[in-house]
Amino acid sequence: MGKRGEGTTAERVDRATEAFVTHRNLLFTVAYEMLGSATDAEDVLQETWLRWAGVDPGGVREERAYLVRIVTRLALDRLRALGRRKESYVGPWLPEPLLTAPDVAEDVELAESVSMAMLLVLETLTPTERAVFVLREVFDLDYEDIAEAVDKNPAAVRQIARRARAHVAARRPRGTVSPAETRAVIQAFQRAVETGDLQRLLDILAPDVVALSDGGGVRRAIPRPIRGAERVARLLATGWYRRDAARSLEPVQVNGSPGLLVRLDGELDGVLALRIDHGRVTGLYHVRNPEKLSCVGRETSVSR
Template identity: 75%
Template sequence: MAGTSRTAPEDRPDHATEAFLAHRNLLFTVAYELLGSAADAEDVLQETWLRWIGVDLGTVRDRRAYLVRITTRQALTRLRTLGRRRESYVGPWLPAPLLTAPDVAEDVELADSVSMAMLLVLETLTPTERAVFVLREVFEVDYDEIAEAVGKGQATVRQIAHRARAHVAARRPRGVVSAAEARHALEAFQRAVETGDLQSLLDLLAPDVVFLGDGGGVKQAVPRPVVGAEKVARLLAAGRGRIAGTATLRPVQVNGYPALVLRLDGEIDTVVAVRIDEGLVTGLYAVRNPEKLSHMQRETALRR
């Protein structure tokens, strides 16, 4: 792990280390889905490790469940702190994109759960609702284990899970898009952007499409959501015109789905994730904040 101290798992070839490393990708995925931030998920893993090495393994019946419990508790603490910080965030806030390996896309449920569109839906839940939903619906954790992780009774957790499922169902993408469908839609979108063909863009964009840009106050980005096919198409055409000649636009796998990376003079400038519903682009998420682009340099392994 980056920045680990002398207590890092690599220096301790024992059973605690083996268990932690065996489940590390799972724990990162849990933390990332709860936080929407790769950097914060890495910090949570470090905190989980420091607590894990103090546990008497002889008292642990299920090491995976115990590690997930520690990770969830640490992530919840951080999530509540981050919620206060995001209130003062400059402009729209978007999750940090991850360059993901092809096997993530092959697990349709995992890809759906870490997609930019779903992570934004999860942002509308309370911290406890988010933890309960993610643990139950994505990782199929038993209710008794979830109750231990969030500090609630099982009956209460079941009620929270029911409420969270209904909330997410009303806001999530209307249908799961196959990798092939997403790739074809993205290819058409890329061609339209690169040629600046306004009509082609209008044909691809849903009437109520939403464009969000996250510059974090560091890079220029739209200060508020842009809504509507014509407004978004004109914004994209104008933006492409300003950077033509110095930019390259390439498809990549981001959070389990095809996305685009814009490079200026070879450096990553913007990651554009796309939400597709019924063949049309309904959401465009452009992340420009440099602090959020560090996990675009190498593939991140995610696991359920």
């Protein structure tokens, strides 16, 4: 009897492990889109596994929905705690950037959902609105499964979804930009920054461009948003924060879109992600906080 019990337990663990591994990238993406932090998303995944390992898969009707429900509840708890931490954050807070595979850009909806611009839009939602929006609009879960994940009834979830959708629609990128056009803008931006060409920068930047810089109180950064093409162009053309350093820019895929790694004197100093609307840069997000650069040394897999 003991051997048979051990075998049954082993089989159950194997099945649970297989299901978790199958959906791991999706679960990470859900947690990341809710939290804007890869570090916190990984912590949530570890907690999700511990809870999932104690569940009998035989009693689970649909493994994907069940796992998403666990990760959503844990991410909601973490999101509320993060909100308290952000209140005391030094300077502007930006999401933790990811290096993503080039093929992520081919899934336009996924690429937009993990973009720095969209993650900042999601920051303006309440935790429950954010969870509902992500689960419905990005991962296409039905209202009943979402209701179980956020502890609401389906009718309430539908109302929350409508409210969140309208809120995001008013703030999301204004125009669809093809990957080829995005690459062209990034390349032109890189050349203009490297040469300090003020006029070229003015041509690339939208009149209402906003630049944000996140140093986390550890590295020098812009203490508040800078608005307007002329002010942002002059900041970029005059060497940013350290004129005595040799700066280089390396094209990479950042959160589903072309971006730039910034190196000073050969050392990784930060990540630049851009929001592009109608062929011009409308948002510039510069992450320098060392605690947020741990995921830019390797590609992170995201999926729906």
